[in-house]
Amino acid sequence: MQTRVGNRRKRFLAALAVVGVLAGASLTGAAPASAVAAGERLAPGVTYTEFDIPAAKGTAHAHVLTVDLRDPRVRVDLLHPDAVGARATVSAMADASGAVGGVNGDFFNITETQHPGVEATGASVGPAVASGRTLKAAVPDGQRFGPALPPGTSTRDVLGVGVDRRARLDSMALDGSVRAGDDRVPLGGLNQYALPVGSVGAFTAQWGSVSRVRATCGTDTQRAAPCSTDTYEVTVRRGRVVSAADVPGGGPIADGTTVLVGREAGAQWLRKLSPGEPVRVDHRLVAAHSRVPYRFAVGGYPVLRGGAPLPGLDAKTSAVRTAAGIADHGRSLILLALDGAPAYRTGLSIAEVADVMRSLGADDAFSLDGGGSSSLVAREPGAATVTLLNHPTDSPERAVANGIGVYARG
Structure with a gap:
């Protein structure tokens, strides 16, 4: 040397x-x-x-x-x-x-030239865990920014360090649901700039104030596909519906509040919710290979x-x-x-x-x-x-x- x-x-x-x-x-x-x-x-x-x-x-x-x-x-x-x-x-x-x-x-939503008038969010592609706290889940593979993924990999792949202080490679998938009475739908996203077609996604205070419109643009296989024309948004505060809108909005989300954004079938399900109706939102990231909780993970x-x-x-x-x-x-x-x-x-x-x-x-x-x-x-x-x-x-x-x-x- x-x-x-x-x-x-x-x-x-x-x-x-x-x-x-x-x-x-x-x-x-x-x-x-x-x-x-x-x-x-x-x-x-x-x-x-x-x-x-x-x-x-x-x-x-x-x-x-x-x-x-x-x-x-x-x-x-x-x-x-x-x-x-x-x-x-x-x-x-x-x-x-x-x-x-x-x-x-991680790679991130850096620009939106393919969707004029839509604000780029700056959000990352894959899952993110900070100090043991889940910040977000992964967008669909076809919605990622960056070079083509190698065969056999996905946007859910992470590098992380567990509470055992060991670093490892893993994959982390979102496991969640939205419940209203006896009705239930799986949660398709958590603080993501892109939601799967036909799904409902949750946005929390950790998302920030940037517009949520981008979450309804593109498809699971084509990032540049047009934004959905069938969308709906419901705000849940302390477990009850407090407001709704046809178009996803922006602005800060208060602690204790979850904004549910739906597209296509997900939007149709959200339209059935009424003001004051109890709604329960559950979500967690599930690691594919490790039972040791992650203190940190990045996509x-x-x-x-x-x-x-x-x-x-x-x-x-x-x-x-x-x-x-x-x-x-x-x-x-x-x-x-x-x-x-x-x-x-x-x-x-x-x-x-x-x-x-x-x-x-x-x-x-x-x-x-x-x-x-x-x-x-x-x-x-x-x-x-x-x-x-x-x-x-x-x-x-x-x-x-x-x-x-x-x-x-x-």
């Missing part, structure tokens, strides 16, 4: 001048784990390093935070704005929550399982990427963001990301949002604010839906 001093972020990177350069022309033969092992300690259980990656379309440059979940002084959690339907930069979210570092998270999609890349990963399209890897039987988390500076902007393909994460020692790895969203921040010991360590392709730093925050005591 050679030593490299980048001209990155002035004081901070002058202090963190330990950077590995990968040896060899093949990612499969590369050994960036040694660069990570030589990383600079930011806090108990948290190290940072950066290194070059020789890739098929040019040199990429990686920034990596390694988190030792065995250390009781360190934890990870979801970085998120005050509302699901909102965006903020990773730097702002990290500073607001006191994180020592972090990366951007994206897996690229590596059990040390093997998923079949069908794209090996042609290169881009700036963010990814997370799990090592040491869930006891170590590896957070990687590529640099978007012009010299490195060719980036990596998803197949190359899987190879890099495996060479870093990960057994499982997860792709997060990339491109202009890719951001990695860290806080110099004693500093009041974090520093953005990579160069995002967007300038200034892009506001995103959520991220992975790293926290340490001492």
